[in-house]
Amino acid sequence: MLFILKIIGSLMIVISCSFFGFYLGSRYSKRLNNLIFLQNCIQLLESEVIYSATPLPEALDNVYRKGNKKVSFIFKEIKDHLKSNKVYDIYDSFVYIKDILKNNLHLIDEDIEIILSLGRVLGSSNRDDQQKHFKLVLKQIQTQQKEAEEKKKKNEKLYKNLGVLTGLAIVIILL
């Protein structure tokens, strides 16, 4: 009887530790995913702005509808904030969604800073100039993607293995 209990206990320890490891590891792939979707959304926004010269509220709404909802919801948040408050600057709306970005997505501060930097210039100049800013932002996001991918390669397996092994180690010590 005691033996069965021991086995069940150790299995639970191993499973929970592995899950924890998987969770820590998955953050890296989730961040990469978020960045890819974000890049998509910003490209959509770029074409709305540069090629069809759609005014921002409408453009943001279009991005929300066309983009992957996992990320594109932030553009709807920006639009709603913009419409409901007569904000002085669209940057205020970007600052407002900063917390939403932090809590709902798996981005790190550097990524969020890039999104905010887009907010500082979005809509404030003519199309040529907007194009330059979009290029810059997209390039920055690509760099972040590369970095995220490398980190993912390096750490995802590490955390997963670490989780399983930690579980096993605890079990061995306890036995």
Next chain:
Amino acid sequence: MKEQMNTNFLKKSYGNSKFQRNPTKYKEILELLDSDIAKIMDKIPKRVKDKVEEIRLRIGRPLMICLEGSDYFLDKRGKLNERDRDSYIVTEENIKKTFRLLCNYSVYAVEDDIKRGFITIKGGHRIGITGKTVYGEKGIEIIKEIASLNIRIAREKVGISNKVIKYIIKKPNSIYNTLIVSPPQCGKTTLLRDLVRNISTGVPKLNFRGLKVGVVDERSEIGGVFKGVPQNDLGPRTDILDGCKKHDGIMILIRAMSPYVIATDEIGDKKDIKAIHESLKAGVKIIATVHGENINDIKTKPNLRQIINEKIFKRIIILDNSKGVGTIKDILDGNNFKSILDGDFKYAVYTKNNWQSHDCNIM
């Protein structure tokens, strides 16, 4: 010269015509102003709200509104003053915020409009902009450091051309080529717009069925097109080419839309004249407006002189503001430049008392 018969077609003194005032779009303008300014503009007397023509913002200078030919300063409580006393002083932030709201936070979307010095917003209202202009390779690049905004509230005056239309209808179912001559701010675009509506809709009373009309609206003034929808009623048979240069637009319309009449605002360019010749070749009638004091003034202008002397325009409507905005001074026959106004206009003569009572009402 015939007895001078003036009529003020913008006034309500119309009597039996179908004149109706468009419901005021004042509220939608307030939505687009900086909250400080909107609060003040909301406090002004209701009677004034219906009449405001322009709201003028200038950095560091008092907030001003224009109505019925005169301007008034506003103080914090929304009281109108003729003199600058405790007026509300417009700040740079007011202007910037209002500008951003007006262009929907999207300068790039109104980029081409800004180059022309004004933007058209929903409702057909026009915002004039001045500031520091920056030149690029292709002319004006952008206007930055915006210093003044002039918000011109569009008020469609449906029915004002009802008295004029019979002069330009050619029996049985056609119209004469018509030129509207007017100094600025005398209502020429307003008259043109309503003429287009009447021609497109038809006038059953005169046994006039509607005609297909093509409008080349270079400055978005006639139709006030916003997102493809004209904000002013231009009738059921009207196609509008928005933001298109007149000479290009006239050619496109002839080729694409087979209009019977082409209407356009403020001709004067050499290319415009050429396009008008083209359209006459295609058998299309023209209604156009032009800046000018009177027929002799037009005859001195280099390009226009040519088409006046060619007697292309069979009807010439001359406006001025001698009796208020939109006074029809005369209607001439384009062949011999003689007045063809008849007694009908006697009923629409504007009265001085009317005008004065407006002034008293405002304060």
